[in-house]
Amino acid sequence: MRRRSTTLTEQELEIMKIVWERDQTTVRDVYESLLEHRKVAYTTVMTMMNILEQKKYLKKRLADRAYIYRPAQPKGQVIGDMVRDFVDRVFNGSAEPLLLHLVQEHDLSPAELEEIARIRRKS
Amino acid sequence: MRRRSTTLTEQELEIMKIVWERDQTTVRDVYESLLEHRKVAYTTVMTMMNILEQKKYLKKRLADRAYIYRPAQPKGQVIGDMVRDFVDRVFNGSAEPLLLHLVQEHDLSPAELEEIARIRRKS
DNA sequence: ATTTTCGTACTAATTAATTAGTATGCGGCG
DNA sequence: CGCCGCATACTAATTAATTAGTACGAAAAT
Numbered sequence: 001m002r003r004r005s006t007t008l009t010e011q012e013l014e015i016m017k018i019v020w021e022r023d024q025t026t027v028r029d030v031y032e033s034l035l036e037h038r039k040v041a042y043t044t045v046m047t048m049m050n051i052l053e054q055k056k057y058l059k060k061r062l063a064d065r066a067y068i069y070r071p072a073q074p075k076g077q078v079i080g081d082m083v084r085d086f087v088d089r090v091f092n093g094s095a096e097p098l099l100l101h102l103v104q105e106h107d108l109s110p111a112e113l114e115e116i117a118r119i120r121r122k123s
Numbered sequence: 124m125r126r127r128s129t130t131l132t133e134q135e136l137e138i139m140k141i142v143w144e145r146d147q148t149t150v151r152d153v154y155e156s157l158l159e160h161r162k163v164a165y166t167t168v169m170t171m172m173n174i175l176e177q178k179k180y181l182k183k184r185l186a187d188r189a190y191i192y193r194p195a196q197p198k199g200q201v202i203g204d205m206v207r208d209f210v211d212r213v214f215n216g217s218a219e220p221l222l223l224h225l226v227q228e229h230d231l232s233p234a235e236l237e238e239i240a241r242i243r244r245k246s
Numbered sequence: 247a248t249t250t251t252c253g254t255a256c257t258a259a260t261t262a263a264t265t266a267g268t269a270t271g272c273g274g275c276g
Numbered sequence: 277c278g279c280c281g282c283a284t285a286c287t288a289a290t291t292a293a294t295t296a297g298t299a300c301g302a303a304a305a306t
Contacts, residue, residue: 002260002261002262002293002294002295003261003262004261004262004263005262005263009262009263009264010212010263010264011263011264011265012263013212013213026283027283027284028282028283040265040266041265041266041267042266042282042283043265043266043267043268043284044264044265044266046283046284046285047264047265047266048263048264048265050284050285051263051264065272065273065282065283065284066282066283066284067283067284079213079224080224080228082213083213083221083224083225083228084228084229086209087225087229089133089136090136090202090205090206095225095229095231096231096235096239098206098225099222099225099231099235099239100239100242101202101203101206102206102210102218102221102222103239103242103243104243105203105206105207106207106210106218108218108219108222108243110240110243110244112219112222113236113239113240113243114240116219116222116223116226116236117233117236117237117240119223119226120226120227120231120233120236121233125263125264125265125290125291125292126291126292127291127292127293128292128293132292132293132294133293133294134293134294134295135293149253150253150254151252151253163295163296164295164296164297165252165253165296166254166295166296166297166298167294167295167296169253169254169255170294170295170296171293171294171295173254173255174293174294188252188253188254188302188303189252189253189254190253190254
């Protein structure tokens with residue numbers, strides 16, 4: 001059988017982005033934010049957020065009438081996991097070929113590269 | 124409804140990697156190659172390769188008794204599309220934050236970075 | 247010539263992902 | 277009090293992704 005993906009799916013990520021930028025939020029908040037871009041049912045958002053809670057991406061806490069949701073893991077961590085998963089799946093774990101694609105197709109200037117190299121040298 | 128993903132799924136990619144490295148292959152070839160790593164049915168591989176043909180990732184040509192499959196698009200192109208899709212989905216289209224993750228977590232040496240910068244400067 | 251082998255076509259079954267509906271509870275207000 | 281608004285829980289439905297089975301034809305082997 002197909003195994004459940006360990007990283008965030010497309011819709012899950014869309015919701016997590018909203019939660020991360022607010023840090024603290026409700027189903028309604030997220031629902032309204034999503035509505036600005038596309039049609040979606042309130043209950044759909046709730047279901048997704050429940051799944052995200054099961055998957056340990058969100059924590060909820062009952063406050064007054066509605067649950068308040070917060071990220072359960074820092075954004076950098078989660079995104080880092082996604083990057084690692086992508087590098088593993090697509091490039092068998094080696095980051096260099098991905099770098100090559102990036103510099104060749106995503107208009108990264110040499111200056112930006114130098115900048116990155118400098119940061120790297122310091123760490 | 125959920126829209127069909129435009130890029131390769133996990134299993135599709137696994138098969139395409141095998142096809143790319145052989146350039147020309149059959150269902151049986153791929154099947155046996157996959158078997159070295161995990162249990163899978165011959166017909167499953169065939170179904171996947173048919174889907175890949177529908178999605179225009181593979182071309183097939185009847186030779187003698189079995190179909191011979193070839194990539195319909197160059198590997199660099201397809202992988203490039205996957206990278207772009209990832210950058211769009213995860214980083215809203217900007218490559219720099221991805222670069223930062225790469226240098227921080229995938230042990231890229233400064234030397235490798237210089238190397239990339241050099242390649243970039245030439246293009 | 248009959249059986250075995252190997253290939254495809256077609257179809258089915260399962261699971262995750264996604265979207266949404268129905269039932270129900272609670273607090274506030276006319 | 278009884279209804280309205282809003283929240284959740286539970287369940288259902290749909291689609292893509294994935295895995296695999298059955299039927300069947302043609303070539304090869306005996």
